[in-house]
Amino acid sequence: MSKKQLIMESALELFAQQGFDATSVQQITEHAGISKGAFYLSFKSKDELINGLIDHFMLSLISDIDQVVKNHEMDANLLYEFYQAAFHSFQKHSDFAKIFIKEQSKTLNEELISKIHQYDKLIDNIILGMLDRIYGEEISQTRYDLIYCVKGFIHTYSHLILFFDVPLDLHTLSRSLAEKTALLAKHSETTFITEELYHTINEPFHMHITKEQLLELIEQKIEEVEDSTLKESLTLLKLQMIEPSLSPAIVKGLILNLNNHPACKQIAYLIQDSLNND
Amino acid sequence: MSKKQLIMESALELFAQQGFDATSVQQITEHAGISKGAFYLSFKSKDELINGLIDHFMLSLISDIDQVVKNHEMDANLLYEFYQAAFHSFQKHSDFAKIFIKEQSKTLNEELISKIHQYDKLIDNIILGMLDRIYGEEISQTRYDLIYCVKGFIHTYSHLILFFDVPLDLHTLSRSLAEKTALLAKHSETTFITEELYHTINEPFHMHITKEQLLELIEQKIEEVEDSTLKESLTLLKLQMIEPSLSPAIVKGLILNLNNHPACKQIAYLIQDSLNND
DNA sequence: TTGACAAATGACCAATCAGTCATTAGTATA
DNA sequence: TATACTAATGACTGATTGGTCATTTGTCAA
Incomplete structure (x- = not known):
């Protein structure tokens, strides 16, 4: 080791x-x-350790669940399999799960908060994808509410698994939650979390990123991407942020270049946001 | 002030x-x-301040909710009123609610943890009383699961209220959660949290109680109870704990005597636990 | 055996913390 | 005004923290 x-x-x-x-x-x-x-x-620091831990285990947790959801074919049992995967992963990495449940909304440094928020969004997407796959149009009015309910179920029942030394029958738990989720999906009608509300809430970083941090992120992204158009667009936008010189139309076009590539959508949003605020 | x-x-x-x-x-x-x-x-100390804050606001929150639940007559809307009271109280004391959500399971000193656990049990009882009042025998198999679901709902949706600066329609939220809770109460059938499991989990002290403390508790209980069978059973079990002399079958029967009386279930569990560990 | 290099150590530092206490400021009574 | 009292202050202490760095230890090839 x-x-x-x-x-x-x-x-x-x-x-x-x-x-x-x-x-x-x-x-x-x-x-x-x-x-x-x-x-x-x-x-390098205690923070780097914490960051590393979160990255390592969050990705492990997410890929555990994602794999089950993506690979499972019998849609009838998909909900059950999802909960099984989640709770077994929690049990396997119970030390990390405890941290995740305990400190997820604690006041940590900005970087960590946004990192956890990113992972939370990933989880949201897995759940949403699963629900859409099972119920399709049937839940168009309640899909975002259902995400919150599923996460609420997992949160409360996780306490039992993590903080009490009691032998638990995860099979029954998963079956029970699958039943409950199905009930809500099929019969619940009231919309509280609208599409608009959901996206307002999940606006990344919103205001919490400084220009300097963003410039560094762009620098990283330039190294990361392969496509030469993306590289060039990022470089030009970086210069524009430091010293505005390009016309609005050109800037708009450059940002559009980024938006065409999924991996750059997030940074495109941030750049646009930053340039608008100048 | x-x-x-x-x-x-x-x-x-x-x-x-x-x-x-x-x-x-x-x-x-x-x-x-x-x-x-x-x-x-x-x-006297920072801890005393924290303790004071938690006592003050927890009692306020609990009495807010309890009053609504106890005084409301139209049982059809009781769930809605409950959620309304909870969320409005959260909004009113949003600073405290943030702490409550954030740090409720953080690692604090022993005293605080057990204090919070006590309050959590109070909330459980309010919810359970409400559910029993509305649904009665109908939910006998799922009443403890329903408590966890209700708390799960409140927890997830609280994040929206507390950590995002978005104007929210609490009326719709409460209506939506009342609908969901009613659905689960009426149609959910799978039991995960049995009466036994629930009481095991909420057993105070669980393992942290010494034999001497338990003997004292038994002494108190002997004074407390009226029924002579209970008095005698407790006395015999106390002696058995000090100096084992009775056959297993007799001990089992004595514990059964205690279990027949709700007020003694908890101490029965503790005695059994202690005798098993010898 | 020697010398060169990397791996590992723990004494040390500046910063920060909860909590203390000698001192001062404010106020009421005589 | 003088006296007696409480309320309030903030410099101080000892403990603990994250992080550093001169020094030691271990491990090679020559």
């Missing part, structure tokens, strides 16, 4: 018990049987 | 923004426009 993994596992355990703030780097290194200096050879 | 109130209001605001740990006493006193010394004239 690499040193990084050793630290991550030790930290995870302590974080689950005590939370991020209450766990010191000292404690982590003692628990891992290494020195404090050795910690900082593997991670 | 008394100094205590001034401090509590200042602290509440900062706690809601930053959490308990991240808010220093210094910050609170600066925000309240007083000196650090003055803070410690009103509160």
